[in-house]
Amino acid sequence: MDAELVDWELAVTTARRLVRPGPQITREQAGEVVAELRRLAVEAERHVEDYTHLAPAGAITPINVVDRPEWVRSNVAGLRVLTTPLLGKLSDQQRGTFSTAVGRRVTGIQLGTALAYLAGKVLGQYEVFLPPEEYLAGPDGPATPDAVGRLSLVAPNIAHAEATMGVVPRDFRMWVCLHEQTHRTQFTAVPWLRSHLESEITAFIEATDLDPDVLA
Numbered sequence: 001m002d003a004e005l006v007d008w009e010l011a012v013t014t015a016r017r018l019v020r021p022g023p024q025i026t027r028e029q030a031g032e033v034v035a036e037l038r039r040l041a042v043e044a045e046r047h048v049e050d051y052t053h054l055a056p057a058g059a060i061t062p063i064n065v066v067d068r069p070e071w072v073r074s075n076v077a078g079l080r081v082l083t084t085p086l087l088g089k090l091s092d093q094q095r096g097t098f099s100t101a102v103g104r105r106v107t108g109i110q111l112g113t114a115l116a117y118l119a120g121k122v123l124g125q126y127e128v129f130l131p132p133e134e135y136l137a138g139p140d141g142p143a144t145p146d147a148v149g150r151l152s153l154v155a156p157n158i159a160h161a162e163a164t165m166g167v168v169p170r171d172f173r174m175w176v177c178l179h180e181q182t183h184r185t186q187f188t189a190v191p192w193l194r195s196h197l198e199s200e201i202t203a204f205i206e207a208t209d210l211d212p213d214v215l216a
Contacts, residue, residue, distance in 0.1 A: 007108030008080055014112025015072040019119045022068060022156025023163060030155065034065045037153045037173055044177035048185045056188035064152045068119040071154050074127065074134065075115060081129045082201070123161060123176050124153045126183035128194060149194070151184045153177070 025033075041063045049055055066074065128149045153176065162172040187193050 005104055005107065006080075006083075006111065007104045008076055010105055010108035011112040011115065012073055012076050014109050015076075015115040015119060016069045018113060018116035019068045019072065020116075023160040025159060030159075033155050033159050033169075033173075036170065037065050037155060037158065037177065038063065040170070040174050040177045041151065041153065041181065044174060044181040045185070047178060048181045052182075052185060052189075054185050054189035056185060057191060061184065061188055062150050064150060065155050066152050067156055068154065071122060071125075071152065072112075072115050072119050074130075074150075074152060075118075075125075076111075077131055077134055078127050078129050079111075081131055119154075120157065122154050123157050124151070124180040126151050126180055126187065128187060128197065149184065149187050151180050153180065 045056075064070075064074075126149055130150060134150065158173060158176055159169075162169045165172075
């Protein structure tokens with residue numbers, strides 16, 4: 001089996017080493033932020049359903065409240081799924097060229113560096129593309145492999161942003177939850193949306209004339 005063109009484990013390791021620590025708060029304060037985000041995420045889901053008249057269908061999708069390193073790990077898992085067709089086409093077109101020109105380790109370091117920066121900025125995210133093993137039981141109930149996506153809230157970034165801007169913490173946390181629950185509702189209430197997005201990505205890859213050296 002050919003080696004993958006990206007060293008995904010190195011990407012995670014690099015990002016975790018480079019990511020900046022979260023705000024200096026006590027364990028009790030951190031626990032309060034996490035607990036309230038979980039409560040508000042559930043409340044926000046009801047508000048979005050009442051306003052849009054869209055109701056989630058199918059398997060339950062989890063809600064995760066994470067720190068920066070866990071956000072990195074989760075996003076690498078998602079990127080690995082999303083880029084598999086693209087990297088597979090590169091490998092088929094010109095085996096070894098991309099790996100030789102850039103090096104899978106260098107690519108992993110570059111990816112990890114970018115994710116380390118983003119890990120300190122993202123407040124929340126609805127992750128559409130995840131491998132089956134990522135669908136674990138969440139605070140809102142057990143998830144199954146046929147669930148559509150996962151909602152993640154990055155607690156330290158939310159706490160840092162609300163303190164920096166001097167806003168009312170509960171209001172800001174609710175705003176973040178409403179924003180992300182809107183995306184979650186879009187994908188869980190419209191069954192064909194994920195497959196449509198996948199088909200668009202596939203069509204783009206198939207229509208793209210990829211030159212590994214140029215991409216490198």
